[in-house]
Amino acid sequence: MTANSTSVVMMRRMSKRFKNVVALDRVDFEVRPQEIVGLVGENGAGKSTLMKILIGLYQPDDGEYLLNGRPIKFRTPQEAMRQGVGMVFQEGCMVQNLSVQDNVFLGHEDGFRRWRVLDRGAMRRECKAILDRVNLRLDPDTLVRELPPAERQMVEIARLLWLLKRYGAPNPVMILDEPTTVLQEKEVATLFAALREIKKEASIVLISHRLEEVIENSNRIVIFKDGKYVDQMPAAGADIHRIEELMVGRGMRGNHYSEDKQRIPAPNERLRLENVSKKGFFEPMSFSLREGEIISLVGLIGSGKEELTKCLLGVARFDGGRVFVEGKERTIRSPSDAIRHGIGHVPIDRRQEGLALDFNVADNINMLVLRRLKAHGLISPRRERENALHWVEDGRIKTPSVKTKCGNLSGGNQQKVVISKWLSSGVNILVLDHPTRGIDVGAKEEIFKRIRALADHGMSLIIMCDTLEEDIGLGNRMIIMKDGKVTREVECPGDAKPTPQDVIEAIV
């Protein structure tokens, strides 16, 4: 990369080591005025580390950092903010039970002091103006906890923008780390509309796993892999498969979802829902799931698909209708009922709902089958170990041992532990709720293969995926829901997959 006098941020040969791990290896990175630069790479590619150096949270071991052409060294994020460089973190950081206004000015109320007392009227006016900048129209007195996640995030972005501007930086740099993970599709659109507005007066570094978004919304895409800079390209006309290849370092084009392994499900019906309904969520609907079949349940949030699976899993209850498992009518009142009838669940939030993070791999895998691991009336440590080892191998879980704490595994391996836990229990219907959420591209592919192999062995699956491509690629059949009704059922045979465009109008 050549020195560019017009760049806001210029980093050269940035290196950072943690103990023996090289997190960043002589990385170059540039941010130009009024652009959105998409920074992509797998987990561990060094994106977050670089951003933390950018805002002064970490100090580089080596390298040059120029801001507006002058060498700079930030010791704290506060210093960086004064110079116009700030970040909105993935998890967000606002005080839930304070109002929007109080959060916006938290720690920066000084300018509103009159006679040692805060001028709330002026704060309110200023707050409205700040929110206006990102097209957010809401009452500054609303409590943050009452806001939907999307608006919360917009408030944070507005706040950061205001703070960066406050110290007079001519072209602030805002870093957004995975801003869309918590958002619904419509909200994502609103977010990016606001970002395009902000772009007129600032530069944005966008970190995201969702490549489609990055391509669509940024000006330039920078790709990292294993702590190294790999390549950059203009976003316009960028090829998603090419980016994925660069991120993963191996070919991924075509057959991404092992479509060639997709089989025609066995004729026997495993699950049948007859006119099941839940008031306020979805109207009476029926479908059946065959042995070895993958059904993609598709729909926006609010379409009723979430509530439908909740009812099926015993987390909520159907108001009416009948459920047949293997031809027998069943009532599902609790998760343990569902499990007893052979219905398992890989939840969207594996850390909260799928795992005991401070327990080891064996304890998590064996959890559902402890009864079966008994010898002479007591749980046998030997059989526990054997069962865990078997499923670690079966699921290709990369872990130093079965005694490793699950909290120390990567997201992909944690997900594999959750899947193994359910497989070990012998359920034959599995609901996968966004199984690749927050997982690297490489690990994603492994999960896809796993799902395919499960169906191949006769498991019946209901999946809800992060992207429509995944839904189409993995499913034998799609059931599309909208506003509580089934709008369409689409066959997705392995050799003749519909395109997202074919089905999108049934969804939105």
Add this chain to the structure above:
Amino acid sequence: MPDSTDSAGAGAILRRVKNLPAVLYAVAALVFFVILFSILNPAFFSLFNFNIIGLAAMILLTAGIGQCWTIVTGGIDLSVGGVISLTSVIFIQTVPRLGVWAYPLCLAIGAACGFINGNLLTRIKIPSFIATLGTGGILVSFAYLISPVATSAPFVPPSRFDPLDVVNGAWLFGIPNAFLIGGLFFAAFLTIQYFTVTGRNIFYVGSNVRMSWLSGVNIVRTKNMAFMFSGIGAATAGLILASRQFSGYPTIGATYILSSIATVVLGGSAMTGGAGGVVNTLVGALLMGVLQNGMTVVGVDVYLQQSLLGALIIVCVWISFDRSKVEIVK
């Protein structure tokens, strides 16, 4: 973030030490205090004194082991004192008529108390801190109501076969019965914790209750069981106490509310739930027994003992409490 340069320094050693299981600290503290007290007063290190410590520790052990599972599930049992008082009073009153059958009777009463506590928590959904505070008070009141102090003659142990001997004074294979009972009690709870589904579920629930529910664990039953075992533990403590003192009275259990919690904490079980267990509690009980006895043996002022013990508990939690899970401690 640490740099590679200081990985061999004091900071790294401290971090490594902090990563050790909490129970090892308790063991280290136990060894340290035994040596310390033995140096300060050689009489401390004698079979006679160990016998005394052992007996005190057995009572703490029985009360603490029950308590530790309620804490592992994320709850607490403040009715331990009430159960101890009530069972000791009932035991002393029924033993002349029922003989050894007074033992199972009292254990059943303890279990029933725990069952009530558990259901107040799981079905009526009253936080265990409040629910057991309430039942603890009620049980002490029952103990007063049925206590014969005002109305009948003082208790006279029967002369021929004395069921109190089961706990007190009697020896088997050269070991005091109280120790055998404590050992059996410990072995039973250890077995339940490690080798039964109920025991395991108590820990799963403590670590992640929502995940446990979604995985089909019966939360109501698991928590009820934890509280029932707490009641049984407290009842056992009540029986040992009553047998040793030849009497039962309504205030006998009062100190055990806090000392049972202290025992659990000293052993390194986390108040946040999901970690710790009966082994920790055994070490905690021994440590507590050694401290209480040792401080007296080396002549620490009785009133000062309380503050030293209090300070030690704070230090223990400081070391053992896993702050990585919570950013702000409430």
